[in-house]
């Protein structure tokens with residue numbers, strides 16, 4: 001089984017056999033000194049920075065734990081400076097800028113990240129990058145699924161250096177995902193930044209996630225620089241987009257809105273200056289005792305759990321004894337470093353900086369996002385942290401072949417080490433055997449998880465239709481959250497139930513005015529209630545609806561796109577629970593309920609949905625040796641029924657005469673076919689047919 005690593009391997013520290021055996025980036029000229037023997041040798045450095053590195057003596061060998069280097073004077077060399085050759089302890093908080101790039105999907109965040117890293121010399125430009133095929137490197141989209149789908153799923157950080165006003169600054173960039181499912185990644189990233197670049201595509205204008213991300217950044221008290229991107233496109237209309245940006249996002253008239261082409265690099269260098277000029281430095285204190293915010297983590301097969309932290313105060317170095325305020329567990333720091341954009345070990349991380357810590361954690365469950373790390377034995381003011389990720393929808397996940405349960409279990413285990421926003425519980429289905437009930441942040445998140453299970457871990461899974469978590473309030477006041485339709489109270493249990501509630505969202509839709517009728521119809525069909533609508537600019541409308549979350553899970557987004565010829569965009573916020581007249585629909589095959597096919601519906605939709613599912617089943621169930629009756633039942637009544645008539649199939653009937661080998665072959669083939677059938681009660685369904693019903 002091939003295991004792809006979502007991030008590049010953390011390099012082990014360079015061990016040198018002698019002080020002369022220097023890594024390539026130190027060879028150009030160096031000032032080498034040993035901590036144990038504090039002699040410093042300085043070599044000439046005609047056209048590059050001077051370097052220093054710290055060495056310790058062990059077994060008479062000079063071993064350089066982590067090589068760092070320092071430019072003595074920032075004026076002796078023009079052009080970018082290699083971050084790998086700089087002593088980052090030289091950057092006090094006032095010379096640090098931590099910023100995130102936020103935007104609607106596809107407005108160019110990852111492309112801008114590429115350009116920033118290239119211009120600052122952190123990564124090679126495409127022409128010099130080995131094997132590079134074009135301008136878009138998307139270096140921060142490290143997952144295979146991100147590259148295949150062209151979307152960012154996981155926020156990534158990268159540090160770089162930029163010179164402004166004669167001084168070098170350390171910039172830590174966080175590239176965030178644009179899709180609403182990954183808003184949690186965005187909010188975590190914002191907690192580690194002081195400012196944000198809010199990109200707006202100059203050909204598309206303000207979109208739903210532009211507004212959502214703007215409010216998120218505001219709520220985090222970040223300084224926002226709106227940036228118009230893609231000005232090179234023939235359809236770009238930067239003047240009118242700037243007007244709507246100013247109006248919707250309430251940007252002051254005197255605030256400059258830079259215009260760039262992230263693709264071509266136009267205006268990007270000036271943007272680097274603006275980041276330093278306009279975004280605040282972290283207010284961290286170097287002299288206070290160490291505190292850091294854990295804002296992300298991932299699992300690396302070689303080094304275990306890697307924690308991404310923003311150092312709020314003080315400094316943390318290799319060998320330090322630190323503790324987690326959240327779990328009370330203590331650790332010795334085995335490695336610290338920054339992402340540049342690959343992991344780059346350092347001797348220490350200082351106040352204001354963003355980097356990683358490797359602590360020898362046994363499981364990524366120990367790494368609680370939002371946790372405070374501090375030096376063990378010292379008092380600490382715990383940082384506020386943030387709410388854990390909340391699962392918005394749940395699905396049953398089963399192995400396609402029931403003998404492969406262990407393989408699926410192992411794959412889910414490993415994948416959740418890297419995606420702790422997925423909640424996992426074991427469940428058993430009468431129809432499908434052992435499986436899991438997983439909680440996801442949205443349908444795209446669920447789809448990406450399924451794809452990663454298959455591609456990275458070779459585990460193919462059947463996913464039941466997703467459901468939202470329903471709240472059941474029983475007589476007497478006890479509350480229960482139900483995330484599996486099979487456990488939803490049937491009509492026979494209703495006497496004990498006081499209220500049933502479903503989760504609601506406030507949806508923001510942005511679309512050209514000519515689609516107003518279609519958009520209102522769409523929201524109405526999905527049980528929406530209009531709250532507000534106004535003109536965003538001369539031609540576009542921004543509309544707010546209150547909608548049940550269960551209604552936007554499956555086809556809503558596709559319908560929205562097709563009804564608006566792709567122009568409408570949509571975002572939503574969770575706004576809590578609301579009472580609703582919900583019922584469970586059971587599907588029966590020859591009178592036996594099929595648990596994985598049950599669903600929860602609004603009473604008004606039950607009849608239509610029952611007809612659809614029974615019809616779909618009839619289309620996919622092959623005729624069998626007996627009649628198959630398909631029924632949908634709601635509140636104890638059968639409300640839809642289809643029948644698949646019986647068939648006696650004799651596969652050898654065509655083989656008259658004595659060709660026994662041909663007969664044997666046909667029987668063998670039939671046996672093989674049967675193996676691939678799934679038995680639901682006494683009804684056999686081909687695997688393909690079954691998948692077509694459960695996986696929407």
Ligand SMILES: Nc1nc2c(ncn2[C@@H]2O[C@H](COP(=O)(O)OP(=O)(O)OP(=O)(O)O)[C@@H](O)[C@H]2O)c(=O)[nH]1
Pocket residue numbers: 103104105106107108109110111112136150151152153176177178179229230231232233260261262263264
């Ligand atoms: N013409 C033009 N295309 C651009 C520019 N910036 C980005 N693009 C293109 O826009 C598409 C989306 O760019 P990305 O950088 O992947 O966008 P993103 O915001 O990171 O996307 P998500 O992470 O999925 O939200 C790609 O095809 C880019 O090549 C630009 O300045 N000009």
